Amino acid sequence: MKYMPLQASTFGEDWDLVWNFVLWSSIISCIILIGGMIYFIFRYQRKTDKDKTAYITHNTFAEFLWSFIPLVVFMGIAAWGWEVYKDMRTFPTDALEVNVTAQKWAWNMTYSNGRTLTGKLVVPVGKPVTILLTSKDVIHSFFIPSFRVKQDAVPGRRSKLWFQATREGNYHLFCTEYCGMNHSGMLGTVSVVAQADFDAFMAENPNAEVSPIELGKQLYQQQACIGCHTTDGKPLVGPSFQGIFGKSVKIKGGGTVTADENYIRESILNPAAKIVEGFPENQMPVYQGALNEDQITALIEFIKAQK
Amino acid sequence: MSTVSSGHTHAHHFESSQHEHKAGIHGVWLFLVTEILMFSGLFVAYAIFKGVYPEVFHEGHRYLDWRLGALNTVILLFSSLTMALSIHYIRVNKPKAAMINLLITIACGLGFMIVKYIEYNAKFHHGLYPGHFFTAHEHIEHKNLALFFSLYFCMTGLHGIHVLTGMGLIGWVAIRLKKGEFGPHHYTAVEGVGLFWHLVDLIWIYLFPLLYLVS
């Protein structure tokens, strides 16, 4: 059985070399230490309660050896680890850049031509790709096990990582920095495709000529509304969208409000303004500035359609 | 060796009251180390944010009145002197003089807090509250000025709590002094409180230039 995930990036080979060296030197030192210990346990078993033992207080040479040899090995490992890490942090200039914005609980990818995707990253094989990371709310971490890369997405900061995929296929994308309720659901797929397929992907423009409801539905998925608001009536983190439009709802802190266009609009732009009773505060990101007028309208149309 | 000349007994696990005194002072010094490290967290935060936003700190310090800060520095320095004097008078067996000096020290602490109150009030009046409560957004030049005032209130606030604690402790030793519990060979508590008070003074000596005299 293979215990390592597939290596599918240019880092894989070097990384696995360091890994194997550390692994085998660890196994050898554990065998020496634990093996010696177990051997002594049997070899020097107590015979009588009056056993005399050797009076050995120390041995400077032996102690020097088992501090100096580990020191050299550890420093060697650190230096090698640094060499590989340096490659990971030396950014190629000709890379394809993709902006990735993390939010509770979704990954939003934006390509240079404005194409956006949620939860799915499409990259060409054999070409360096730089991921520019940031976060809308809390710290997340972008992790592709098969590429051996990981970097935190921090609000108010822009961090980056790069990789070059070596095989086509679909790979897991995980969030590895705890980010609240749906942390374990903040998954994505990295799709590595041939250059020609990638060019075709970039040429598509799915946003052209779609109905507002259809656009709203896409946004509902892309902006991760789907993580908290269902369309089947089941309340999750936030109220379900089913039948919500036009209904009168109770507000936290007293009072009711009719869920009309204005209320929905306000709730998208500034969610904290009026929280529906029974739901937690501070869970939804603020979309002020993140969506344009058309998009908000489309979302409202979509919510209207959820009868 | 169970009792010493002053008539005070020592705890059963010490050899002599001198032994107990040494251990006590040792403990106080260690405690002061922890205090310094606690404040060091704030000093590090100060250094980092000053490095990132020097202009904010420059603007911030103009809202602080260095004369009031200097006055407080003088008050605290003087109170450190009276604190030291009171220990001296206990050692030479002059409890009355020691008591007067302790009371002056408390009065200085009170004076310090009054000046602080005046300063805080002036800040609040201009809406210069810490963090979220900061309301003076219209008049300021740099948008992260609130950060400076967060630091200002955290640092001087924590220091102020220490001044109040110190005053309470000095009051406690004053009461014990009145009861005749201290003598030339038995003054561990006074010396310990004295050391604490000097530390409170020392921290202010760092806070004053850092906050009031930025440029």
Place this chain on the structure above:
Amino acid sequence: MAHEHSTDYLHHGKGLWSWLTTLDHKRIGLMYMIAILTFFFFGGIFALLIRLELMHPGTQFMSPTVYNQVMTLHGTMMVFMVIIPGIPAFLGNFVLPIHLGAKDVAFPRLNLFSWYIFIAGALIAASAVVFGGVDTGWTFYTPYSIQTYKGTVFMVLGAFVMGFSSILTGLNFIVTVHKLRAPGMTMNRVPLFIWSIYSTAIIQVLATPVLAITLLLLVMERTLGIGFFDASLGGDPVLFQHFFWFYSHPAVYIMILPAMGIISELVVTFSRKVVFGYTAIAYSSIGIAAVSFLVWGHHMFVSGQSEFAGKIFSFITMLVGVPTAIKMFNWVSTMYKGSIRMDSPMLFAVGFMFLFAIGGVTGIFLATLSIDVHLHDTYFVVAHFHYVMVGGTLMALMGGIYYWFPKMFGKMFNETLARITFALIFLGFNITFFPQFIAGVQGMPRRYQDYIPEYEWLNRISTIGSWLIGAGFLLVLYVLIQGLRKGKPAGPNPWGAKTLEWTIPSPPPHENFTTTPVVSGGPYEYR
């Protein structure tokens, strides 16, 4: 001589009140034991619940909201209420003054006060559950901890308060070691347990205040919005991580150093042989304590700190491995040509060395920059620190409890059952946590309530192992209670040990020593 010296400490003063107001370090130690074992019980229940939920992918019986809170409670309780105070406050309190030939710690009232602070802190922390819950994980990372449930403030305040208990205990121990050693007890004659507790105390005194201010700032951030850790107000969320780990990495050594001290005692006693390389073991404790302050950045290799900082932290972190290796090799060398008996405390000591060796070398993996990029925040890290904290600290604590139990209560426990507890815990532990290394290498992130089906078989093995550990600890409870009620008299020195606590009756008299001992040689003179 029919005065108070003849009564043992358990019967010196009767009733609950005499315990709650006691200044006797031995009684305070036992009071810590009761508190810590209670918290351990709850922390353990939470651990079993976590494993049960993770047995299969998808939601079994805990929604993500509940799971995250249970995971947080498990972490915070085990770290702040069990493992940090576990050995120093409980065994340290009981053993340290006797080891030194002293009648008590330097400041007995402060010692009792520390216990009350600890309990108060624990109650404040526990009240978080009532006041809105807490789901941040034990690390309280900003900005998440600023935005989530209100209960977070209580948990953070509780940890803050418990920190003071830790500081004051450390301070007390340092002064005790400096000022209350018996005549002739020079620093190179104190037992190695003292050296490790002493190094721990240094960390407690130097690092915990930084945690205190960090947690205080976090509370301020939540209540006043001071903005230090909030990007929208000009602050920096990552600054919190620096502050937090500046304490919490040394805290890792607060957890492990006392355990190493216990192992030194156990290996020597059950090998009936002078310790190999006393000086090296003693100074390596101090060495670990010193280096511990310079390695915090290795928790943040992918947080966006500069590559240069990462490089420095990686190299310094490697240095921790050296004193650790010295200790391990010196313990094994102590066994060489010894007269070894595998009584239950020694079983736990050997178990410690086995598990700690694995925990230690996996630390080297994580200290290696490029490897850590892949392993950071995966189950590999979870397995690594459980190997160190449970396989290390808890194994040593168990060994220490069995070792000093006859001294504490004057009675022996059932040895056969005690060995069975070892077998259960040791096996269960490896079955639970070894698969997590593999899950981590394959990329399973930590703090996940749900996972992709590929990881199911590993998680299933892990969950089954957790039941063995649970059964092992329940049996420990039975062994201890049975020993307490029906144990045979232990006599002053059941293990044939050489340190001072075994020269006085079991249980010890109220004042430890009727006459102050005079020390004329090293602690482990088996000739």
